[in-house]
Amino acid sequence: MDEITRTKRNRLPSMYDVARLAGVSQTTVSFVVNNVASAAISQETRDRVWAAVHALGWRPNAMARSLRTRHSQTLGLISDEVVTSPYAVRIILGAQEAAWVGQQMLLVVNTSGQCDIEQTALRFMLERRVEGLMYATMYHHEVVPPPELQSVPVILVNCFVADRSLPAIIPDEVQGGYTATEALIQRGHYRIAFINEVIPMPALFGRLEGYRQALANYGLPFDPTLVRSCHSNAHDAFAVAFALLEREDRPTAIFCFNDKMAMGVYDAIKRLGLRIPQDVAVIGFDNLELIAAQLYPPLTTIALPHYEMGRRAVELLQASPAGENVPPTQHYLPCPLVERASI
Amino acid sequence: MDEITRTKRNRLPSMYDVARLAGVSQTTVSFVVNNVASAAISQETRDRVWAAVHALGWRPNAMARSLRTRHSQTLGLISDEVVTSPYAVRIILGAQEAAWVGQQMLLVVNTSGQCDIEQTALRFMLERRVEGLMYATMYHHEVVPPPELQSVPVILVNCFVADRSLPAIIPDEVQGGYTATEALIQRGHYRIAFINEVIPMPALFGRLEGYRQALANYGLPFDPTLVRSCHSNAHDAFAVAFALLEREDRPTAIFCFNDKMAMGVYDAIKRLGLRIPQDVAVIGFDNLELIAAQLYPPLTTIALPHYEMGRRAVELLQASPAGENVPPTQHYLPCPLVERASI
DNA sequence: ATGAATTACTAATTCGATTTATCAACGAAG
DNA sequence: CTTCGTTGATAAATCGAATTAGTAATTCAT
The missing domain is CATH 3.40.50.2300 (Response regulator)
Incomplete structure (x- = not known):
């Protein structure tokens, strides 16, 4: 095995050390190990160089190389x-x-x-x-x-x-919101609630915009009472979802700003004795593997790329x-x- | 503002460029920028060097330095x-x-x-x-x-x-298992179930060992029927917990191998109409912020360091x-x- | 046989720093 | 008047590679 030999004051071997051992110049070693096309080196010499490289356990010094090549x-x-x-x-x-x-x-x-x-x-x-x-x-x-x-x-x-x-x-937050909403629409839902984040950020506006575009595209009315917002955690979303689902004209699907919210929404739905997805469909956002895959039933969601x-x-x-x-x-x-x- | 001037064939400035601009040698620049104690350089010269450094927007080249210093x-x-x-x-x-x-x-x-x-x-x-x-x-x-x-x-x-x-x-898995179990014991629990992982790994053995040590230390009997195992996911843990809690002599506390399992255990407890922690206490392992903090009630758990x-x-x-x-x-x-x- | 081309390789420079050795100038001490 | 020490600075070597510009030795073409 290529033992790592330390030469000269406990240093790692350099190309020069390899050259000496192989009985060639440092230039030759460089040409051989880099396989430089323009250099003419006999096979015999190449073999000697590689043998020396392995004998010494030489490795290129990336710092030296980078310094010279400027990369x-x-x-x-x-x-x-x-x-x-x-x-x-x-x-x-x-x-x-x-x-x-x-x-x-x-x-x-x-x-x-x-x-x-x-x-x-x-x-x-x-x-x-x-x-x-x-x-x-x-x-x-x-x-x-x-x-x-x-x-x-x-x-x-x-x-x-x-x-x-x-x-x-x-x-593309807009497309994400659109895709989520569209997925629900395509499964026959037309009363789709959206629980949004409250802190202003591109995701909040983008996903809402996507939601509206999808509704519009499929000829569904935009019902402002179905759009709620709260801080994006399970606890707050639980309360919002609970309120939403107690209405007699309750939505049949809920699009959650993110998966953490979906977790709270799940709790609310289960507490009300409703079934997912038969009674209420839920879609999340973020694809937090840990939450989405562990929830029961596993959560359909939109992944951030x-x-x-x-x-x-x-x-x-x-x-x-x-x-x-x-x-x-x-x-x-x-x-x-x-x-x-x-x- | 220190504009980044490109000298000589579009290269970034080097110490040599700084030296020329300041009218000193490259050595002097090195002494000044590195604040070398052994070097005697007048304040006036130091100022000139620093001025040149800022004028050129010079930055040391870490590769060159590392090559020389061998660090x-x-x-x-x-x-x-x-x-x-x-x-x-x-x-x-x-x-x-x-x-x-x-x-x-x-x-x-x-x-x-x-x-x-x-x-x-x-x-x-x-x-x-x-x-x-x-x-x-x-x-x-x-x-x-x-x-x-x-x-x-x-x-x-x-x-x-x-x-x-x-x-x-x-x-320290053993200590972790011990700490979890001890926390439950100290809250008055003496029928403590442990839902362990099935795939052999240090965590499985260590946590179980900690569980046993804690029971022994507090003079509680080790009841093998309270130790179950399944794959560490919410779904499988749900079933195990459900079975465990249907027994008339059901445990009052469940130590879960990890937080994902705890998620399923929560579901089982809620499904049976029991309350956490009043009827059944739950402790997890891993401290997955995402799960532990979002569950209701928030999950007490053991953190991996x-x-x-x-x-x-x-x-x-x-x-x-x-x-x-x-x-x-x-x-x-x-x-x-x-x-x-x-x- | 002679110049050209090819083969096989090396010397020397360079990249951009650090560091050691040295040097000039000048005042003080002997 | 030399010597010494200090101050202020520099020249040159070095780190480990890549690269350019050669140089011998051999082969080929004419």
């Missing part, structure tokens, strides 16, 4: 709380897997929303000469990123700047010609329907 | 599925925040359990000369990591090798003298009780 082969991901959140974390997964196919690695920093950490993270990453930066947020909202961000190609993920001057990858956002972000960074900024397009990624058993 | 200031984290799982991801957060205070950055790769990815990730990281490696898993189990892992200080997180020859940071495991791992790597391996101690971190309202 760090790394991308940076700065996020507010993505790591903390159970689903937004898939942004990282998508980004990392895409970086992987481009032979790049990901530097990840979670700022926990602190500006000083953000500043320092940015500094560290720029010092490491990242070839692109992603600025990601846990939930879809407007941001004001630090200006130094733009000293390298950058792309916003799950967020955007007010003037849309930076490229962004964001979920976190993984895809991460992947697309990296792909766009990679596609943009060396050092060039990514064009400031706003990419809206679809939020697909995830069918389980609640509608 | 990469980075740590690697290789995980199977940590990024995918909503709670284990806190390992990353803990590691990153600890790395942060040591001025280090984290390279993260999620292998999705694929050996080839693991190999390549390891290679990439070693090429980047990471100063330490963490090998983390989504759930607590035995692993057989690739041997090359040990060419750099390494520590296992949430996993261990059979012969305990590598340092590991793992949750993911964040702390990540942090401790990095601290141990940092504490170990340059290049030395971390001593192969197995660090058991406590699983604390998180009190909500279900017991």
Whole structure:
């Protein structure tokens, strides 16, 4: 086995060490290990070089290489709380897997929303000469990123700047709301309640807009009394759903702003002795695996494309010609329907 | 504002550029920006250097520095599925925040359990000369990591090798099981059921052992009919709990192997018209914020110390003298009780 | 047989920093 | 008047690779 031999003052072996052992020049070693097409090296010499490489357990030093080639082969991901959140974390997964196919690695920093950490993270990453930066947020909202961000190609993920001057990858909330509502309509429902979030955010407006568009498209009336809002947690949604379902003209389907709310809605429906989906259909949003799959019956919901956002972000960074900024397009990624058993 | 000026063939400015602008040598710039104590530089010159630095928007090139100093200031984290799982991801957060205070950055790769990815990730990281490696898993189990892992200080997180020859940071499952059971006993329960996982894993044995120790310690009999097992999901736990609660000598408290099970147990209790915690107390394990906080009543549970495991791992790597391996101690971190309202 | 082309390889420079050794100027001490 | 020490700065080597510009030795074409 290639034992890791330490040469010269306990250092890891360098190309020079390999060259000496193989009895060739360092240049030759470089040509051999990089398989340089323009270099003419005999098979015999190649074999000697590889033998020396394995004997010493040599590995290229990425720092030296990057210094010379001026390519760090790394991308940076700065996020507010993505790591903390159970689903937004898939942004990282998508980004990392895409970086992987481009032979790049990901530097990840979670700022926990602190500006000083953000500043320092940015500094560290720029010092490491990242070839692109992603600025990601846990939930879809407007941001004001630090200006130094733009000293390298950058792309916003799950967020955007007010003037849309930076490229962004964001979920298509309108389509998501539309898809959810449409799914209910197609199953014969025409009295569809919508329990929305109260804190103003793109998701709130977008999903409501999608809901209205779907109703309109299928010729159904928009009934304002069927649209309620509360904080997006199970407890508050329970109360709202309970009230909604006690009416004699109760809705036959409830579209919940998110899965946490759906959890409370389930409780309300069960408490009233109603069945899901026979008496009341429920659809959620976010596709929180943990909730949606564990609820009984499993919750049909709309997924946020976190993984895809991460992947697309990296792909766009990679596609943009060396050092060039990514064009400031706003990419809206679809939020697909995830069918389980609640509608 | 420090505009980023590009000098010489569109390159970022180097120390040499700063030196020329300030009318000093590159050495002097290095001494000034690094505040080298042994160097005698007049205040006037220092000011000129800093002025040039800001005028050019110069930033140190971490690759060049690392090459010279032989310190990469980075740590690697290789995980199977940590990024995918909503709670284990806190390992990353803990590691990153600890790395942060040591001025280090984290390279993260999620292998999705694929050996080839693991190999390549390891290679990439070693090429980047990471100063330490963490090998983390989504759930607590035995692993057989690739041997090359040990060419750099390494520590296992949430996993261990059979012969305990590598340092590991793992949750203290026995204490966790003990704490959960004790919490119930202290609230006056003496018929405590335990719904365990079926797939053999350290958590299964450890938590059961903790359960037995607590009963023994408080002089309570161990009743094997109160210990059931099923796959750890809400649906299967529902059935088990239902059966358990239909007995006339039904338990007054249920310790669930994890929070997903608790979700099903809640459903069973409610279906039987019983109240939580008045009629039946429930305690979970894992502290899945999403479930535990959203359930009604909020679930009291035992937390896995993911964040702390990540942090401790990095601290141990940092504490170990340059290049030395971390001593192969197995660090058991406590699983604390998180009190909500279900017991 | 001679110049051209090809083969097989190496010397030297470069990337952008850190660090050691050295140097000039100047005042103080002997 | 030399020597010494201090202050203020620099030249040069180094880290580990990639890369350009060669150079010998051999083969080929004419």
